[in-house]
Amino acid sequence: MPGPPTGPGCAAPSSRTLTSTMPRHAGLIRRFTDVRGRAPAFAAEAPGRVNLIGDHVDYAEGLVLPMAIDRSCLAVADLGGSSNRVRFESLDLGDSFELDLTRPIEPGLHADKPWAAYPIGVLAGYLDDRDPSTLSGLDVLLTSTVPIGSGLSSSAAIELAIATLIEHILGIESEPLDRARLCQRAEQRFAGVPCGLMDQATSELAECRHAMLFDCRSERAESIRMPPSDQLATFVIDTKVRHELASSAYADRRAVCERAAHSLGVRRLRELEPGSIGDVGLLPEDEQRVARHVVSEIHRVYLFAEALRSGRLDQLGPLMAASHRSLRDDMRVSCPELDAVVRAAQTLPETIGVRMTGGGFGGCAVALVDAEAASSFPQRIQMAIGPSLDPDAFPVRASAGARGWVLPPRNREPMR
Missing domain, CATH: 3.30.230.10 (Ribosomal Protein S5; domain 2)
Incomplete structure (x- = not known):
């Protein structure tokens, strides 16, 4: 059996008194x-x-999968x-x-x-x-x-x-x-x-070496083991772009989601099933877009969690690509810099999957990368992007x- 977690981010959180050097x-x-x-x-x-995976769905009581x-x-x-x-x-x-x-x-x-x-x-x-x-x-x-x-x-x-x-x-x-x-x-x-x-x-609530499937309606958390570090590395690619409208736009998207739910006669968009996306066609255009994103993104989170549990890493990339398109085109929370990072990462053979992450309008993308090529990924992503952007790509571990x-x-x- 593996030993106890070690290293930064994996120290046991239960001890209330420190007995060793920090x-x-x-x-x-x-x-x-x-x-x-x-x-x-x-x-x-x-x-x-x-x-x-699972952005702009937490306030709709959806499923999210952070680490x-x-x-x-x-x-x-x-x-x-x-x-x-x-x-x-x-x-x-x-x-x-x-x-x-x-x-x-x-x-x-x-x-x-x-x-x-x-x-x-x-x-x-x-x-x-x-x-x-x-x-x-x-x-x-x-x-x-x-x-x-x-x-x-x-x-x-x-x-x-x-x-x-x-x-x-x-x-x-x-x-x-x-x-x-x-x-x-x-x-x-x-x-x-x-x-x-x-x-x-x-x-x-997070556990070391695990992602966390969190149900924002029931507030129940399930830890899902991340693939071993010799198989997969997780990178954050920080565009270093910060747009001032991010906080106001977040509130705006939430308000549109609430209006869409009211128009459809449900308390939250989480209550809609994937097969009911066609029902949003009579809504105003902005409500159509956010409803389509929320319903499809929640389903993608479910499929992504299933793929992680079963070790089917080949299924993660398409789900992340679809998530980014939905955030870009339906929620409209991406930006040119994030789109450029995602496009560049998708051209690299070592990239398993990549998408924007967080509220959007700047900030970061997350990339899952073949561990064998992880050491050169920061340099290769910079070369793929070119001189127009100077992102900071760094590995992160589930902590x-x-x-x-x-x-x-x-x-x-x-x-x-």
Whole structure:
């Protein structure tokens, strides 16, 4: 039998007290210690995610098939005394903010710092029914390797890292899905994004070396083993393009989906069967397109999961190609840069399948690649695209969900 998972992203998430060195946190712990003059007492990590198939269907209560990746948000913290203030600092952004716990925590605080909405929203969720003094003096330092705005759920990674950190500080342990729902509500209320639960559920529930089939209606998750690393490699291809209209367009697509469901007399488009796509013909054109995408994409997720379970890798590529066409032509959430990346990857013989991933309008594509050619894939995809675009192609591994630790005293000693 194989041994226990090892390596970044596969550490056992069950231990609440760290008993060995954490290399990935060492630099963050050192930075906190050097700047604050004391070492942190708590640490947490939560991964980003890449969606293999099933985009723009979570808010229609569809099926999605993401996997957590070995890029994550790391956070360390301490309670710094009796102050009524809390402090969050982003090492990557070189930015920080404070909150006064004697005042209401409401949406719009620190609106000039878009990243602040996520930790503020999570903090507010935990203080809804608690005395704010339980977190007096909270001082958090965080860093993330999840590219912001890339469609890899950097926001969910921040939310789950902060939520896990707070629960360790409070000495509580919520049910995993309750923790994910709290983070979803934080993003909806404080960041104004009408997101489904997929991102937060993946960052919380994912298992190492597995993708996660998530039913957004029943909120049930099934882990599906990814093919062995000597057969298949997963790459994210970041276009480095970020379009400002992405968040508003996401909300617009969700609104059109809801109108289409109402026009068809169903609560959510998930209720339509694949054979009923013809029924959407009398809808307005925009409702026709989104309904066709949602119904067909949910069916593709089901077929993709079946192919993974049975090891039929040859069936994955056509499903990913059809998904990208549907997102491009029906949902209209792709962009020229994403389309160029997908076309280029499809010309390479080592590409098993490729599609855009995430909300769209820039961000990333996901590619499944023959493992034997994985080492040269980043260079070959750049050559295939040409000089018009400079994407960042990097491999990702299916990783475990959020985990947190109480740092033992020896890990709180200044690290020199």
